[in-house]
Amino acid sequence: MSITFLILMIAAAVAISWPLGKMMTWAMEPAGNPGLFRRPFEKLLALIIGKAGENGQGWKSYLFSMLAFNAVMFVITYTIFLFQDKLPLNPAQIAGMEPSLAFNTAASFTANTNLQHYSGENGLSYFSQSFAIMWLQFVSAATGIAALAAMSRSLAGKKTAGNFFSDMMRASFLILLPVAFVSAALLVLGGTVMTFGGPVTAHTLEGAVQTIARGPVATFAAITQLGTNGGGFFGPNGTHAFSNPTFFTNIIQTLSLIAIPMASVWMFGRITGRLKHAGVIFAVMLLILVCNLAAAVHFEAEPTKALAGLNAEQSASGNLEGKELRFGGSAAPLWTILTTSSSNGSVNNMHDSLNPITGLTAMIGMWLNVVFGGVGVGVINMFVFIIIGVFVCGMMVGRTPEYMNKKIETPEMKLALLALLVHPFFILGGTALFAATPWGAETVANPGIHGFSEILYEFTSSAANNGSGFEGLGDNTAPWNIATGLVMLLGRFLPIIFCIAAAGMMSEKTAVPETSGTLHTDTPLFAVVLLGSVIFIGALLFMPVAALGPIAEYLTL
Amino acid sequence: MTENIEKTGLPRLMLTSLRCWAATLAVCCVCYTAAILAIGQIFVPYTANGSLIKNENGEIIGSEMLAQKFEKPEYFHPRPSAVDYNAMGAAGSNLSPTSPSVRERAAGIIEKESTFTQERVPADMLTASGSGLDPHITVKAAVFQADRVAKARNLPAEEVKKLIEKHAVKTGGFFTPEPLVNVLVLNIALDKTGEKQ
Numbered sequence: 001m002s003i004t005f006l007i008l009m010i011a012a013a014v015a016i017s018w019p020l021g022k023m024m025t026w027a028m029e030p031a032g033n034p035g036l037f038r039r040p041f042e043k044l045l046a047l048i049i050g051k052a053g054e055n056g057q058g059w060k061s062y063l064f065s066m067l068a069f070n071a072v073m074f075v076i077t078y079t080i081f082l083f084q085d086k087l088p089l090n091p092a093q094i095a096g097m098e099p100s101l102a103f104n105t106a107a108s109f110t111a112n113t114n115l116q117h118y119s120g121e122n123g124l125s126y127f128s129q130s131f132a133i134m135w136l137q138f139v140s141a142a143t144g145i146a147a148l149a150a151m152s153r154s155l156a157g158k159k160t161a162g163n164f165f166s167d168m169m170r171a172s173f174l175i176l177l178p179v180a181f182v183s184a185a186l187l188v189l190g191g192t193v194m195t196f197g198g199p200v201t202a203h204t205l206e207g208a209v210q211t212i213a214r215g216p217v218a219t220f221a222a223i224t225q226l227g228t229n230g231g232g233f234f235g236p237n238g239t240h241a242f243s244n245p246t247f248f249t250n251i252i253q254t255l256s257l258i259a260i261p262m263a264s265v266w267m268f269g270r271i272t273g274r275l276k277h278a279g280v281i282f283a284v285m286l287l288i289l290v291c292n293l294a295a296a297v298h299f300e301a302e303p304t305k306a307l308a309g310l311n312a313e314q315s316a317s318g319n320l321e322g323k324e325l326r327f328g329g330s331a332a333p334l335w336t337i338l339t340t341s342s343s344n345g346s347v348n349n350m351h352d353s354l355n356p357i358t359g360l361t362a363m364i365g366m367w368l369n370v371v372f373g374g375v376g377v378g379v380i381n382m383f384v385f386i387i388i389g390v391f392v393c394g395m396m397v398g399r400t401p402e403y404m405n406k407k408i409e410t411p412e413m414k415l416a417l418l419a420l421l422v423h424p425f426f427i428l429g430g431t432a433l434f435a436a437t438p439w440g441a442e443t444v445a446n447p448g449i450h451g452f453s454e455i456l457y458e459f460t461s462s463a464a465n466n467g468s469g470f471e472g473l474g475d476n477t478a479p480w481n482i483a484t485g486l487v488m489l490l491g492r493f494l495p496i497i498f499c500i501a502a503a504g505m506m507s508e509k510t511a512v513p514e515t516s517g518t519l520h521t522d523t524p525l526f527a528v529v530l531l532g533s534v535i536f537i538g539a540l541l542f543m544p545v546a547a548l549g550p551i552a553e554y555l556t557l
Numbered sequence: 558m559t560e561n562i563e564k565t566g567l568p569r570l571m572l573t574s575l576r577c578w579a580a581t582l583a584v585c586c587v588c589y590t591a592a593i594l595a596i597g598q599i600f601v602p603y604t605a606n607g608s609l610i611k612n613e614n615g616e617i618i619g620s621e622m623l624a625q626k627f628e629k630p631e632y633f634h635p636r637p638s639a640v641d642y643n644a645m646g647a648a649g650s651n652l653s654p655t656s657p658s659v660r661e662r663a664a665g666i667i668e669k670e671s672t673f674t675q676e677r678v679p680a681d682m683l684t685a686s687g688s689g690l691d692p693h694i695t696v697k698a699a700v701f702q703a704d705r706v707a708k709a710r711n712l713p714a715e716e717v718k719k720l721i722e723k724h725a726v727k728t729g730g731f732f733t734p735e736p737l738v739n740v741l742v743l744n745i746a747l748d749k750t751g752e753k754q
Contacts, residue, residue: 005732048580052573065570072574121645131586135578138585165573172581177589184593191604191622194597199645200609202617204625205632205744212620212644214607219593223585236647239687241622242607247729306652306659307683311667313697314680317735321659321684322649325636325693328733350649350687450653472651553655 002330006297009251009334010290013258020179020259021266027174028149028167029271041173049165056160059504062150063497065164066143070110070493073139077132078106081124090125091198092213097123104481109136111492112144112374114224114231114345114467115458115484117476121213121234126196129233134220138180141227141260142171144376147496148264151380152271154503155404157511161504175260176227183256184222190252191245192218217243225257228374230345230467238335238348239324250327250348254335261342261372268379272404276522281382284530288371289341292361296333299357305557319358322350333358340365343374345467352446352454352470356557359470360550363457366464367542368534369423374465377492380499382530387416387502389526389533393519402518406506415505419498423463424541426487430459431545439479445472449556453549458484463491610741619741620644623690627744631709633702635740636681637662638689650685659684673705693737696725706747720746 030038046053057065080087081102085095097105101117108115114137118124124133146167153162188194195214202210217233221243224231234240244250265285269278304319314320323332332349339346340362351362365371370382387403391413394401401408434440434455444451454470461468462484469475475484520526597605608621619625624635626642635642639650652659663683670678679698699721707714724743725736 002732002734048576049573050576052569065573068567068570069574069577072571072578076578119646119648121647130590131582134590135582135586139577139581142581165577169577169580172585177585180585181589181592184589185596188593188597188605189601191601191608193607194594194605195607196594197606200607200617202609202619202625204619205741205748206625206627206629208626210619210623210625210642210644212607212609212623213647216590216594218597218605219590222593234647234688236649236688239649240647241688241690241692242620245604245608245622247733303680304654304659304684306654306656307663307680310660310663310683311671311677312663312680312683313677314683317680317695319654319684320680320686321652321654322687323684324686324688324691325681325695325735325737326691326728328729348687350651352651352653353649355654445651446653446656448655450655453653470651471649472653553653557655 002297005328006293006330006334009254013255013262014286016255016259017262017266020263021270024145024175024263024267025270027170028145028267045166045169049169053163053165055163057163059150059154059161059500059507062161062164063500066147067493069164069168070143073136074106074110077109077136078102080128080132081105084125084128087125087127089127089130089196092122092125094122094125100478100481101476104485107485107489108467109133109229109231110140111465111488112140112227112229112343113462113465113488113492114229115462115469115488116231116467117481119235120232126215129220130216133231134223137223137227137229137231138172138176139168141176141229141375142168144374145171145175145264146376147500148268148376148379149271151383151500151503152268154500154507156272157405157507159507161500176223179256180222180226183226183252184218186252187222187249188218190249192221192249193242194218214242221253222256224346225253225344226260228257228261228342228344230339232346236350238346239350241324244348247326247328250331254331254338257344257346258338258342258372260375261378264376264379265372274404274522280522280527280530281379284527284534285371285382287531288368288534289337292341292364292371293334293337296337296358296361297330299355299361300333301329302355304355319353319355322353324348336362337365339468340466341371341373343369343378343464343466345461347468350471351457351468352472356550356554359453359457360546362468363460363546363550366460366466367427368538369464370534377465377496380496383499383503384416384419384495385530385533385537386521387412388420388537389529390519390521392533393529397517399517402512403506403521405511405514406509407512408506412502412505415498415502419495420537422491422494426463426491427459428545430463430483430487431456434459434483439477443474443477443480445474449549449553453553456545456549459487462487465492610745618745621739621741622692624692625741627740630705632744632747633694633699633706633740634682636691636694637666637683637685639685640689642690644690647688647690649687649689673708674701676701692739692741694740696721696736696738699738699743710747712750716750717747720750
């Protein structure tokens with residue numbers, strides 16, 4: 001039963017990704033025949049953007065516009081969080097955010113991470129939820145798609161990287177908005193809550209009082225999943241029945257959290273004109289995903305060790321701590337793997353309560369950060385491993401490595417390596433600092449090894465722009481807010497900058513003709529090379545820390 | 558050919574960014590929210606407003622979708638909640654399987670429940686859900702509690718079990734292994750059965 005369910009879900013996701021990839025390419029590359037609907041849209045776009053949208057931009061200019069827009073995103077929302085008590089749509093009378101928490105939250109949603117050190121029902125007003133957080137969920141995802149489009153155009157040898165503002169608006173209006181609309185409509189019809197009415201007070205059957213938080217959840221939940229954002233309207237995210245009420249809404253949300261990351265690979269293939277190469281990348285990603293998923297499902301089906309020896313009946317159920325019953329058995333590990341692979345970070349079960357090895361599989365998804373990855377940026381991260389794979393092959397035969405008919409030389413290699421090292425540097429460095437000092441050591445909820453895993457998970461999630469957490473961690477402190485805020489911003493923008501720069505520099509070179517000695521990147525052989533680079537580099541970087549955390553915990557059981 | 562940074566200038570970039578902000582905010586936040594709000598409030602007002610259940614006097618008893626606290630023996634009990642069924646601050650326990658607290662909590666529940674029956678306690682009754690507000694328990698867990706409920710209400714156990722069966726749902730059809738019951742709905746039905754007699 002659960003195997004059939006998993007196979008059907010993965011197959012459905014792959015099937016959706018293909019037409020979605022076509023649609024994304026249509027949205028980002030209007031060249032050729034714009035069509036009846038498209039022409040007025042492009043005119044309107046030009047009107048809104050004004051002069052800055054008229055010309056194509058070189059990669060430097062593109063990056064500069066992207067950073068400027070993201071800075072504006074950050075400042076606007078930071079201000080809203082600080083002063084939400086003075087703004088409208090605040091029926092629950094929630095206070096303004098504390099500055100370090102507001103910094104963390106604005107950084108988190110600008111960086112498409114959605115790490116949440118607050119709890120939605122008592123930390124944010126409806127105004128902040130709908131017009132700051134949800135806005136960032138659209139435009140930060142659009143930034144990711146735009147960045148991938150720019151890198152793809154450079155690799156395709158185009159003279160300009162495109163225009164950032166046009167790209168961002170196209171991604172928002174032509175990709176995210178229509179898909180989010182369909183998804184939100186299905187969710188609200190499926191039972192997700194959607195109201196601006198404030199909390200209500202219930203008098204329970206036993207005579208107690210229960211105050212119930214509500215809100216405009218359906219719109220929020222839809223874009224949360226689609227944009228690999230992941231932030232929940234409520235504290236416990238997709239476990240909350242107002243956000244994810246049924247088996248059916250859980251399927252909608254599970255599929256939508258992986259759809260655009262998968263489709264991004266096809267968009268990359270179409271813009272670069274190398275669909276077969278994209279197929280190889282897709283296959284490598286899918287293979288890692290399926291292996292990780294199999295491990296997670298297997299280990300999560302084991303009953304929790306906490307109940308061993310007690311007079312408890314838990315033969316068929318697996319580990320139920322932190323899980324909701326209505327989604328069924330394998331829905332939890334499936335979501336866990338998809339959300340950590342795709343840098344989404346929403347949850348439908350509590351990751352802190354996962355069996356140790358399942359917790360490890362979640363971290364593996366984030367450590368690699370290329371198994372489909374965030375919208376747009378997953379492929380950008382994979383580009384680093386492609387470059388390394390091509391480089392290693394080039395060295396083996398003693399040729400200057402080439403990718404997409406361009407020579408890869410020292411400057412591009414340097415940028416690729418920098419992009420690669422940002423990720424482990426923040427994870428390992430941050431974990432070491434916080435595990436060794438009271439900043440981290442005094443905030444863990446679980447004793448011993450699992451406490452170390454909580455710190456490790458928090459930095460992993462921040463650097464990978466994931467946003468899920470081992471939520472037992474008492475992470476709303478100034479050191480955590482500032483450190484993870486910085487890690488999220490740098491972990492987001494440094495790899496994008498390095499990769500767009502490398503691709504931009506390659507676009508300026510003259511093309512070298514293909515010969516019999518050229519390494520073909522659309523073959524099974526290259527799939528093996530790519531898989532090898534991802535697995536070996538990932539293992540070398542993170543195996544020691546995995547042994548200190550989840551593996552050690554597993555062995556103590 | 559390409560526009561360069563010097564020609565664009567930072568002030569213009571900022572201005573353009575603000576224009577894009579206004580446009581995306583108007584469409585992706587305001588229009589999108591309004592459209593979905595309308596769909597929800599027109600077609601499915603009950604669930605869109607939180608599936609609130611009212612009694613005959615029109616007072617809200619609770620939400621069908623959220624667990625509420627039941628401690629009395631005459632009611633079915635929901636799964637344990639890490640936040641004591643606080644629907645303004647929902648959360649899971651976030652406790653690891655290696656944490657002794659999970660075991661202590663489970664042992665406490667087993668001791669309490671074992672005064673009525675010596676059967677093994679179903680695991681869902683011993684584990685806190687992700688939101689702390691899981692509205693369901695397994696049918697197994699409900700049947701496990703049936704004797705206690707029946708005794709407290711002076712009802713035949715068979716009648717209580719029939720009521721459970723009547724309210725059993727398979728949330729995901731073929732793909733969910735175990736039928737579930739909604740605790741609040743079941744308890745309301747239970748109260749009504751009592752009234753009839």
